Amino acid sequence: MKRTAFFISDGTGITAETLGQSLLAQFENIQFSKLVRPYVDTPEKARSMVQQINQAAANDGYRPIIFDTIVNQDIREIVAGSEGFMIDIFASFLAPLEQELGAQSSYTVGKSHSISANANYMERIDAVNFALDNDDGGRTHHYDKADLILVGVSRCGKTPTCLYMAMQYGIRAANYPLTEDDMERLQLPAALKPHKHKLFGLTIDSDRLAAIRHERKPNSRYASFAQCEFEVREVENLFRKENIAYINSTHFSVEEISAKILVEKGVERRLK
C-alpha cells in the first residue's frame, strides 16, 4: 500500500511538515510519498494544489493525507474541497487553547504570523559565525566565549553538530579535532585544559568512521579500518580518563545529538 501525504501551508510549512513527519513515522508498515508545499498563499496556488491532491488520489486509489497550517480561511476552504483526508493542525488545537487562555487567536481572525524573524537574527548569525571561525581547532583563543567545545576524532560529526546548535539554538559551539598525537600521549591538548568544563566528546563506530573518511580520502591510511579503530579506542579512553561526557553519534541524527548535548551539559539555548 502506498499513500501520498501533503504538508501544506501558506507559510514555510515547517510546522505542518515537522508534525506530519512525526505522526507518519508512527505507521512503520505504510510507505508514504511525501510532498511539502509551502507558500500556498493565493487562490490560484490553492486550486493547483487541489488538482495535485486529486491526481494523487486517483493514482493511489486512496485519499492523500493532508497536514495543513493554512491560516487564510479562503485558501483553506479551497484545499478542503479536495479529495484528501485533511488534518487541520491549527483548527484542532486553537479552540481549546482559546478557551484555556481566555483570548481569541489571530488565526480565528485570519491573521498570519511569521517565525520571529529579527529578534533573534543577530544572536543567530553571531553563533553561526562563531562556529565557522572556531571550527576544527583553527583558532583556540576565543574558547573563553564558547558555550561548548566539541572534541573527537576527525570526521566524527563535530562540525555539523556545532552548526546545527548555532543555527537552531544560538549556541556558540567550537570544535577541536583530537589527533594521533593527543592519543599517543593520551592527554588533552594544552589549549583545551583551561576549558575542560565546556568539553563534550563525540565518538562513532569505527566502520562508520572508515566509510565517512573513505568518501573524503579514498584508500588512505587515514580512512583505513585499523586506523579508525585505533583512534576511536584511544579517544574513548581519553574521554574516560579525563571524565569528559561523550556520546556515540553513529545511530543519532544531528538533531538528537544536539538535544542530548544541551540536556547533558545543562546549557541554555540563546534563541527563544
Place this chain on the structure above:
Amino acid sequence: MKRTAFFISDGTGITAETLGQSLLAQFENIQFSKLVRPYVDTPEKARSMVQQINQAAANDGYRPIIFDTIVNQDIREIVAGSEGFMIDIFASFLAPLEQELGAQSSYTVGKSHSISANANYMERIDAVNFALDNDDGGRTHHYDKADLILVGVSRCGKTPTCLYMAMQYGIRAANYPLTEDDMERLQLPAALKPHKHKLFGLTIDSDRLAAIRHERKPNSRYASFAQCEFEVREVENLFRKENIAYINSTHFSVEEISAKILVEKGVERRLK
C-alpha cells in the same frame, strides 16, 4: 498576564516545540515564558517535571500550557497528573489517522521513534561540506555540482542561508559575494555566467546591512550607511538587468528565506 508553556518529550522535543511555538504565536497579546524539556524518558525525570509545572502554576496563578509528544504511556501519565493544561499532540491526531489508514500506530503500542538518523546522514554531511567549501566565492570550480548559488553583497545573509538549506534539505548551495568591482561594471563575474540559471539573489535594507557590518568592522567605510546604500542599489540594478530572481532578507528568518528560494527556483530537496 504571564503564562508558562512547557514543550515536553521523551525524544528531542522538536515536534512539540515547533507546533507549540506556532500555536502560541497566534496569541499576540499574551506573554509566554517557554521551557523546552527534551528526553524526559524516566519516571524520575517525569516526576521532576511535575514539580516544575506545579511550581510554575503556583508562581503564575494560572495553569501552565503543556505541549507534549511523550510516547511512553507511563511517563505521559505521570506528567498528566500535574496541574498543567495538557495538549497531547500525538493522541489528538493518531486516532483519526489510524482509522483513515486502517492500521495501528506504534504510539498506541508504546513504541518510540527517532528522526530518520542515518538514511540521510551522508547526503546531509555532503551538503554541509559543500556549503562550507564553496562559501564566500572561495572556490568556483565546483559550481557545476551546485543546486543553487546565492549572490549578494557582503553580509546580506548568504552563508547562514546556504548552511540552513544544506542541513535541513540537503541542498548543495554555494554563495558568491558581489563586490564593488562587479557593481561598477554592473555585470556578473565571469565565474557566475555559465551558471546563471542556478543564481538567486539576496538583498537587504541598507540600514540593516550597515548595522550588521558595523558589528564586524566598527566605523569602517565598509560599514558606512552611504557605502551600504550604494552597494545595495547597484546590486539590485544588476539583479534586474540580469533577470536574476531575488528577495530582500530584512524581514524574513533564515527558514522563510530558504523555503521561498526553493519554491521560487523549483529546486527539490534531497532529504526526505
